[in-house]
Amino acid sequence: MTATQPAAGRTPVRRLAGLLHRHRRLRLSLLLTAPLLWLAVLYLGSLAVLFVSAFWTTNSFTSEVVRVWSTDNFHALLTTPVFRQVILRSIGVALAVTVLCALIAFPLAFFTARVARPRWRPLLVVAILTPLWASYLVKVYAWRLILSQDGLADWMLKPFGLGGPGFGLPATIMTLTYLWLPYMILPIHTALEQLPANLLDASADLGAKPGRTFRAVVLPMVLPAVAAGSVFTFSLSLGDYITVQIVGGKTQLIGNLVYSNIELNLPMAAALGTVPVVVIVLYLLAMRRTGALSSL
Amino acid sequence: MKGSAIRLQGLRKEFGGTTAVAGVDLEIADGEFFSMLGPSGSGKTTVLRMIAGFESPSSGTIELAGQEVTGLAPFERDVHTVFQDYALFPHMTVEQNVAYGLKIRKVSKAERLKQARKALADVRLEGFGKRRPSQLSGGQRQRVALARALVCRPRLLLLDEPLGALDLKLREQMQVELKALQREVGITFVFVTHDQEEALTMSDRIAVFNQGRIEQVGTPAEIYERPATSFVASFVGTSNLLDGDAAERVVGKPGTFSIRPEKIRVLKESALADVPEHATAVGTVAEVVYLGDATRFLVDLDDGGRLTALQQNLETSSEDVAAFRGNRVRLQWHRDHAVQVPDAS
Numbered sequence: 001m002t003a004t005q006p007a008a009g010r011t012p013v014r015r016l017a018g019l020l021h022r023h024r025r026l027r028l029s030l031l032l033t034a035p036l037l038w039l040a041v042l043y044l045g046s047l048a049v050l051f052v053s054a055f056w057t058t059n060s061f062t063s064e065v066v067r068v069w070s071t072d073n074f075h076a077l078l079t080t081p082v083f084r085q086v087i088l089r090s091i092g093v094a095l096a097v098t099v100l101c102a103l104i105a106f107p108l109a110f111f112t113a114r115v116a117r118p119r120w121r122p123l124l125v126v127a128i129l130t131p132l133w134a135s136y137l138v139k140v141y142a143w144r145l146i147l148s149q150d151g152l153a154d155w156m157l158k159p160f161g162l163g164g165p166g167f168g169l170p171a172t173i174m175t176l177t178y179l180w181l182p183y184m185i186l187p188i189h190t191a192l193e194q195l196p197a198n199l200l201d202a203s204a205d206l207g208a209k210p211g212r213t214f215r216a217v218v219l220p221m222v223l224p225a226v227a228a229g230s231v232f233t234f235s236l237s238l239g240d241y242i243t244v245q246i247v248g249g250k251t252q253l254i255g256n257l258v259y260s261n262i263e264l265n266l267p268m269a270a271a272l273g274t275v276p277v278v279v280i281v282l283y284l285l286a287m288r289r290t291g292a293l294s295s296l
Numbered sequence: 297m298k299g300s301a302i303r304l305q306g307l308r309k310e311f312g313g314t315t316a317v318a319g320v321d322l323e324i325a326d327g328e329f330f331s332m333l334g335p336s337g338s339g340k341t342t343v344l345r346m347i348a349g350f351e352s353p354s355s356g357t358i359e360l361a362g363q364e365v366t367g368l369a370p371f372e373r374d375v376h377t378v379f380q381d382y383a384l385f386p387h388m389t390v391e392q393n394v395a396y397g398l399k400i401r402k403v404s405k406a407e408r409l410k411q412a413r414k415a416l417a418d419v420r421l422e423g424f425g426k427r428r429p430s431q432l433s434g435g436q437r438q439r440v441a442l443a444r445a446l447v448c449r450p451r452l453l454l455l456d457e458p459l460g461a462l463d464l465k466l467r468e469q470m471q472v473e474l475k476a477l478q479r480e481v482g483i484t485f486v487f488v489t490h491d492q493e494e495a496l497t498m499s500d501r502i503a504v505f506n507q508g509r510i511e512q513v514g515t516p517a518e519i520y521e522r523p524a525t526s527f528v529a530s531f532v533g534t535s536n537l538l539d540g541d542a543a544e545r546v547v548g549k550p551g552t553f554s555i556r557p558e559k560i561r562v563l564k565e566s567a568l569a570d571v572p573e574h575a576t577a578v579g580t581v582a583e584v585v586y587l588g589d590a591t592r593f594l595v596d597l598d599d600g601g602r603l604t605a606l607q608q609n610l611e612t613s614s615e616d617v618a619a620f621r622g623n624r625v626r627l628q629w630h631r632d633h634a635v636q637v638p639d640a641s
């Protein structure tokens with residue numbers, strides 16, 4: 001090994017390494033410049049452009065963008081019933097998906113983290129993650145097949161005299177719940193797995209029955225993880241517009257309005273686009289109070 | 297005659313292939329400060345966990361205050377535990393931690409708060425109620441755990457090496473406080489430790505554990521002065537074991553004998569054994585260790601075997617000590633202090 005020889009100390013590579021070692025700032029700036037530039041220019045830059053263009057208007061005959069400042073778009077967002085309805089519906093869908101994910105994920109994670117034999121746990125985690133390796137579109141089209149007329153859902157519910165939900169809002173919520181479920185299971189699984197067993201013992205020791213221990217110890221300690229998972233499920237649902245196109249029937253969400261306005265009224269699309277950004281920022285602020293962001 | 301707080305009969309516990317507890321019979325009286333002493337892995341924690349109800353025994357029975365509880369869940373037993381790593385709830389304040397047991401017992405909020413404050417004051421933690429466990433030092437957490445367990449006035453308190461994580465000074469201070477507290481509240485304490493000094497200084501009685509079994513139960517003096525087995529003799533305190541030919545020549549009968557180092561006097565070789573109940577042996581000083589308050593002599597006996605003798609440094613100082621090395625000396629002890637123990641098998 002040349003590196004162990006004393007002469008190696010004078011090679012240019014070594015000298016550079018020494019320089020970097022001594023100058024912490026230099027090291028950090030070399031390391032972070034590229035990613036920071038990417039983040040600042042591409043990400044924050046485009047957000048800024050989006051926000052600024054939301055204050056422009058269009059010539060309604062030519063669809064040309066007119067660069068004159070006005071708050072008309074935001075005014076329209078808040079006053080036009082259709083817009084208001086779609087915005088509220090989108091937030092409602094995101095919340096419904098989040099709640100459903102949490103309700104389904106908790107027992108699953110409880111099983112994978114505390115009930116299943118330790119040997120099986122890593123395998124179960126992999127099993128939870130496998131759907132994430134499949135293409136988004138494949139999964140959504142699979143749900144389209146399941147929910148279509150005389151599809152799997154109809155066929156399975158027929159013996160009970162029921163039919164599948166068909167395409168529409170419930171189908172959208174179901175599909176989104178399926179899509180984002182792993183993002184909820186994983187943080188809850190981790191939190192439950194790290195929950196010290198002797199806290200459960202201590203609770204029982206002080207007289208608590210299992211239900212009480214669950215409410216007073218397990219739930220509060222896992223809540224930050226649920227909030228962390230909800231950040232994913234909520235923001236991913238709010239930003240989605242493809243699922244609703246495929247299984248949503250005539251249902252419109254914010255994404256669809258943005259999409260349909262891009263050609264005709266770009267500033268309006270931009271104004272619509274800022275809505276999820278603002279909602280998610282508010283959601284993050286709310287979640288920060290639960291301590292969820294430190295467990296992300 | 298006091299009632300019995302705990303009675304264990306034929307208690308066994310196996311985990312898969314390993315036997316953690318291999319048949320324990322034990323009776324602990326009401327109000328006793330009872331210690332379970334033994335090396336790590338000897339099954340003390342497992343016995344404690346079975347008494348608390350966290351583990352169910354593979355066989356055997358557990359009685360608490362005369363009632364069989366073997367099949368009962370922890371929340372159905374009038375027992376509280378102070379865990380080795382305290383197991384405080386991190387999402388609750390110190391006060392909420394202490395009040396937890398009361399809340400479960402449906403004590404009113406005002407009463408709960410009052411009792412929790414009182415319990416915290418009893419362990420000298422008044423004013424810490426609003427903090428989180430993470431904002432406390434190890435010794436403070438230990439006392440919160442104690443307050444949390446004591447506030448519900450259980451009949452029986454189990455403590456699993458509660459002082460293990462503390463530094464020496466704090467540990468010694470807590471030993472005194474714990475003992476005083478136990479005397480004050482009159483609750484039965486079952487105290488697990490691997491520290492023989494701790495067990496000897498605090499306990500009314502001690503059970504010495506080894507490999508899932510109890511080797512001896514007795515008062516600290518009995519355990520120390522009359523070890524029932526060679527394991528007890530060597531685990532509790534420093535011990536000299538004499539066996540084989542050396543034992544026969546020095547003690548005068550065959551067997552294994554234990555003599556505590558401080559019971560052995562170091563004399564000049566020429567000194568004569570004056571009293572018939574004294575036994576003596578001559579040898580050469582192989583090693584001298586100056587300990588500050590005392591000096592330890594390792595003496596190779598002419599009859600075979602090696603004995604350690606401990607002498608208070610009444611007159612000797614560190615300078616004199618080294619000069620003893622290689623000297624011929626006579627060791628002398630009272631015959632009663634050579635305690636015969638069953639042979640190590």
Ligand SMILES: Nc1ncnc2c1ncn2[C@@H]1O[C@H](COP(=O)(O)OP(=O)(O)O)[C@@H](O)[C@H]1O
Pocket residue numbers: 311314315316317334335336337338339340341342343
């Ligand atoms: N949950 C468990 N699973 C498997 N083996 C265990 C378990 N708990 C304890 N043991 C084993 O039982 C033996 C006794 O352990 P323990 O009661 O903790 O001893 P101590 O408290 O005296 O150190 C050890 O060999 C330990 O490895």
Ligand SMILES: [Mg+2]
Pocket residue numbers: 337340341342
């Ligand atoms: Mg232990």
